[in-house]
Amino acid sequence: MDGEQVKAWEALCVEEQPPACVAACPLHVDFRGMAEKIAAGDFVGAFALYARVVPLPAILAHVCDHPCETACRRAEAGGALRIAALERACVEEAYAVLKRAPQRLRRPKSVAIVGVGLAGLTAAHDLAMKGHAVTVFEADATALERLRHFDPAILPPSAIEADLGGLVSLGVEIRCRSRIVGGDGPLGLDRLAENHDAVLLAPGRGRTPAFAPTVALGPDGRVVAAAGSGATSHPKIFAAHVRMSEADPVGGDFADYSPIGSAHDGRRAANTIDRFLQGASLTAARGDEGGHASCLYVEVSAHPPVAPIDPADPAHGYDHAEAIAEAARCFPCRCRECVKACEYLARHGGYPKRYVREIWNNDGIVMGNRKANRMIDGCTLCGLCAEICPNDLSMGEVCLDARRSMVRRGKMPASHHDFALREFAFYRSAEATLARNEPGFAASEVVFFPGCQLAGSDPDAVVAIWSHLRARISGGVGLLLDCCGAPAHWAGRVDLVEEARAAFETEWRRMGRPAVVTACASCLKMLRELHPDVPAESLWTRLAAIGLPEAPPVVSPPLSIHDPCTARHDHATQAAVRAIAAARGLEVRELDGADRTTCCGYGGLSVYADPETADRIVERRIGQSEDDYLAWCAMCRDTFARHGKRTAHLLDFVFPKSDGDDPAGRPDPGLSARRDARLRLKARLLREAWGETVSDDEPIMAIQVPEDVRLDMERKLILVEDVTRTIAEAEASGRRLKDPASGRLIAAHRAGEVTYWVAYEPEGDGFVLRRAWSHRMRVEAKP
Amino acid sequence: MIDALGSAASSSLICLSCDAPLEPGKIEASYLGQSFPVDLPRCPKCGFVYVSEELASGKMLKVEQALEDK
Ligand code: SF4
Ligand code: SF4
Ligand code: SF4
Ligand SMILES: [Zn+2]
Numbered sequence A: 001m002d003g004e005q006v007k008a009w010e011a012l013c014v015e016e017q018p019p020a021c022v023a024a025c026p027l028h029v030d031f032r033g034m035a036e037k038i039a040a041g042d043f044v045g046a047f048a049l050y051a052r053v054v055p056l057p058a059i060l061a062h063v064c065d066h067p068c069e070t071a072c073r074r075a076e077a078g079g080a081l082r083i084a085a086l087e088r089a090c091v092e093e094a095y096a097v098l099k100r101a102p103q104r105l106r107r108p109k110s111v112a113i114v115g116v117g118l119a120g121l122t123a124a125h126d127l128a129m130k131g132h133a134v135t136v137f138e139a140d141a142t143a144l145e146r147l148r149h150f151d152p153a154i155l156p157p158s159a160i161e162a163d164l165g166g167l168v169s170l171g172v173e174i175r176c177r178s179r180i181v182g183g184d185g186p187l188g189l190d191r192l193a194e195n196h197d198a199v200l201l202a203p204g205r206g207r208t209p210a211f212a213p214t215v216a217l218g219p220d221g222r223v224v225a226a227a228g229s230g231a232t233s234h235p236k237i238f239a240a241h242v243r244m245s246e247a248d249p250v251g252g253d254f255a256d257y258s259p260i261g262s263a264h265d266g267r268r269a270a271n272t273i274d275r276f277l278q279g280a281s282l283t284a285a286r287g288d289e290g291g292h293a294s295c296l297y298v299e300v301s302a303h304p305p306v307a308p309i310d311p312a313d314p315a316h317g318y319d320h321a322e323a324i325a326e327a328a329r330c331f332p333c334r335c336r337e338c339v340k341a342c343e344y345l346a347r348h349g350g351y352p353k354r355y356v357r358e359i360w361n362n363d364g365i366v367m368g369n370r371k372a373n374r375m376i377d378g379c380t381l382c383g384l385c386a387e388i389c390p391n392d393l394s395m396g397e398v399c400l401d402a403r404r405s406m407v408r409r410g411k412m413p414a415s416h417h418d419f420a421l422r423e424f425a426f427y428r429s430a431e432a433t434l435a436r437n438e439p440g441f442a443a444s445e446v447v448f449f450p451g452c453q454l455a456g457s458d459p460d461a462v463v464a465i466w467s468h469l470r471a472r473i474s475g476g477v478g479l480l481l482d483c484c485g486a487p488a489h490w491a492g493r494v495d496l497v498e499e500a501r502a503a504f505e506t507e508w509r510r511m512g513r514p515a516v517v518t519a520c521a522s523c524l525k526m527l528r529e530l531h532p533d534v535p536a537e538s539l540w541t542r543l544a545a546i547g548l549p550e551a552p553p554v555v556s557p558p559l560s561i562h563d564p565c566t567a568r569h570d571h572a573t574q575a576a577v578r579a580i581a582a583a584r585g586l587e588v589r590e591l592d593g594a595d596r597t598t599c600c601g602y603g604g605l606s607v608y609a610d611p612e613t614a615d616r617i618v619e620r621r622i623g624q625s626e627d628d629y630l631a632w633c634a635m636c637r638d639t640f641a642r643h644g645k646r647t648a649h650l651l652d653f654v655f656p657k658s659d660g661d662d663p664a665g666r667p668d669p670g671l672s673a674r675r676d677a678r679l680r681l682k683a684r685l686l687r688e689a690w691g692e693t694v695s696d697d698e699p700i701m702a703i704q705v706p707e708d709v710r711l712d713m714e715r716k717l718i719l720v721e722d723v724t725r726t727i728a729e730a731e732a733s734g735r736r737l738k739d740p741a742s743g744r745l746i747a748a749h750r751a752g753e754v755t756y757w758v759a760y761e762p763e764g765d766g767f768v769l770r771r772a773w774s775h776r777m778r779v780e781a782k783p
Numbered sequence B: 001m002i003d004a005l006g007s008a009a010s011s012s013l014i015c016l017s018c019d020a021p022l023e024p025g026k027i028e029a030s031y032l033g034q035s036f037p038v039d040l041p042r043c044p045k046c047g048f049v050y051v052s053e054e055l056a057s058g059k060m061l062k063v064e065q066a067l068e069d070k
Helices: A005-010 A019-025 A031-037 A043-053 A057-063 A066-071 A073-075 A083-097 A118-129 A157-169 A188-195 A259-277 A320-327 A336-341 A342-347 A352-364 A371-379 A385-389 A395-408 A415-427 A452-457 A459-471 A488-492 A495-511 A521-529 A539-546 A572-581 A603-609 A609-620 A636-641 A650-656 A670-691 A707-715 A721-734 B053-057 B059-068
Strands: A110-114 A133-137 A172-176 A196-200 A237-239 A434-436 A448-450 A477-481 A515-520 A536-538 A557-563 A588-590 A627-629 A646-648 A737-739 A744-753 A752-761 A766-775 A778-779 B023-031 B034-042
Touching: A005 A352, A005 A395, A005 A539, A005 B034, A019 A066, A019 A259, A019 A707, A031 A043, A031 A083, A031 A320, A031 A395, A031 A670, A043 A539, A057 A083, A057 A157, A057 A259, A066 A083, A083 A320, A110 A118, A110 A188, A110 A352, A110 A557, A118 A133, A118 A157, A118 A259, A118 A395, A118 A766, A118 A778, A133 A539, A157 B053, A172 A415, A188 A196, A188 A603, A196 A259, A196 A721, A336 A385, A342 A636, A371 A395, A371 A415, A385 A395, A395 A603, A415 A495, A415 A603, A415 A670, A415 B059, A434 A670, A448 A459, A452 A459, A452 A636, A452 A670, A459 A477, A459 A539, A459 A650, A477 A495, A477 A670, A488 A521, A488 A603, A495 A521, A515 A521, A521 A721, A536 A572, A557 A572, A572 A650, A603 A766, A609 A636, A609 B059, A627 A636, A627 A778, A636 A646, A646 A650, A650 A707, A707 A766, A721 A744, A721 A752, A721 A766, A766 B053, A766 B059, A778 B034, B023 B059, B053 B059
Parallel strands: A110 A133, A110 A196, A133 A172, A196 A237, A448 A477, A448 A515, A515 A536, A557 A588, A557 A627, A627 A646
Antiparallel strands: A434 A477, A737 A744, A744 A752, A752 A766, A778 B023, B023 B034
């Protein structure tokens, strides 16, 4: 796989982007995480999340100007979360558990901070946590003078004392009545810079003429500081309140006073100073500091509006129960739209960004377990995720690319696609294929390409369609029984796809470059991708154009229509299908619409590589409506029938078989019968259309397979042909075991990479099969 | 992995070609170029090895899959 492409895929998934509230908070408090904990009653856990990033939790919980609430997406459904009030409720309930462990440095540096506002104290906290020795100088008699003018009902003095106490216990020294001025002298800035490794000027936002001449001032009387980093004209001295970029106005006012903004100024400055003390770049990789907009996609309309909770006692704020109720209003914001829609994505417990990374890691493993193999092969490649994702990320594309890479490197697990590829080889073999012009024509105007599934599932329909096409199209309608290459494509086998492509092209040219009409949506998609020069068309659009055969109107209850996933974007065919259904008098109901259809599990060979996932996809689909379903792909129909869902094929109504039959009740013929039907169809066509003498191949031995055994074999991907060969060989060679208890005979036969086992009994002059099983490992007795 | 396959639990099956009851014996199991010894029931005369359905769809399948993911 290509690393750049993988990165581009990863970047499309926004699930790991912070939600709006977290992005808007300059300190990026994980409020989504807090809300989940508060709603669960875990206020201590919520407080721990808060205090992890908030330096002065008691103070800020009271005075924060909460830009998060303005951003909260709940605003669109009842009202923004009362985030500040919830944070306060947490602080009130859990502040006592606050514990902080500063780093221990072998050689702590010393930092002087001038000014004890929220910025200065935040910087003091951050630098002390990094293990530095911090001294704060304040001109006033008490620290946080400005905050003491707040209404005590809003900011109780006890909160100030609590946070100051916290700083002191981190080792921060606060010296009041110490007005620092520029120049030399006992409280001069020169002296401060001499005696410390770094100095931070955090006197509040405004004019600061007192610091001249140690640092240069601009014409407006402010310290001249580099945008972003806050570096001043003195190499050791930095300013806390700085413009973020050169583009911001120089002389004008900074943004309005914002307590959380000031705290963030302090955090930035502490980061700068820490970088300076470590000799690191002051400017590199500082992109995500401060509040910003969120690009997380949230389907707000999925949430019914709920109004905010008002505290019973507004002066006191939320009590425990009120806080839980308010926090429960948080969605919480996540995307995962594709995960909600796709059983396969849901089954692996994550979301595409993580999956892409796991698949990429899997791809790079040289020695060791490739844990993502089954995940890669479980996707149906149905394209629903790309349809839903706000950024069109297609997991199918990712998985197909990974499969090709596995095949290239010889790392594709042998068992995942072995059966499907043997089927592919059978359906492409000389025994099963047929390519002929209509009798009496040297070339074809149109060639009918039924596709393997329809030919195996409903051979009578193939005969009926072909004869109808011949009746309505005068220039010769040829017939081409072959495989389009889809199974090889899904298996990542570029080589086999190319073989199928080349073979098709040869036949198509030989038949006079006819228009191709196919009954299968997957074939159509493959043909269009592999043969851009071939005019390929769906049977349904062609039928809509040439008209339907005469037939009495249908009597049927309303049917819910299921479109094949490979026709997701084929709007012309979808419309033709609906028009034909209507013309036959069917009342058709939509499930989620054709664009949002799901796969039947056959797509991507998911049913072979990860049958449990395929089953879940089908179960969800067939549970969507009580109606009988209407399918127009033979594979979808047979799969739903196998899972017990009554499903008719649209062809059943276009070419009705006989009066009184129940198209939705037709069982799934299964793998063995489908193969058999294909061979018989070919022989029948040769006889009926071309007058050749061909007889149906009779099996080498007639074995009775009871229905329960047959179904068990279908699940195990064992064909009747496999067990017949095993029994025939055992009977011929005499190599059999006997179970005296049951009287059963047991035999084995190795075919290719698989050993087949049978347990059977003689009955009459034949045999009846009791069990069949298989394995891939070889076992040999040591001499 | 080697032990995982061991299922020497003696079976009461009889080899019809040799008219001999199967007995546990040393067997070489191999898949994808890896081989390892296991104990499985086999005919002491002709060496016909028996793999039960339970073994094939249980432990043996797990080992096959583990080897495929290596
Ligand atoms: S709904 Fe919850 S997660 Fe989303 S923005 Fe609001 S508080 Fe944050
Ligand atoms: S099964 Fe379909 S919707 Fe699910 S990941 Fe694969 S392509 Fe996407
Ligand atoms: S829809 Fe899925 S892939 Fe797209 S951004 Fe959302 S979680 Fe990620
Ligand atoms: Zn023997």
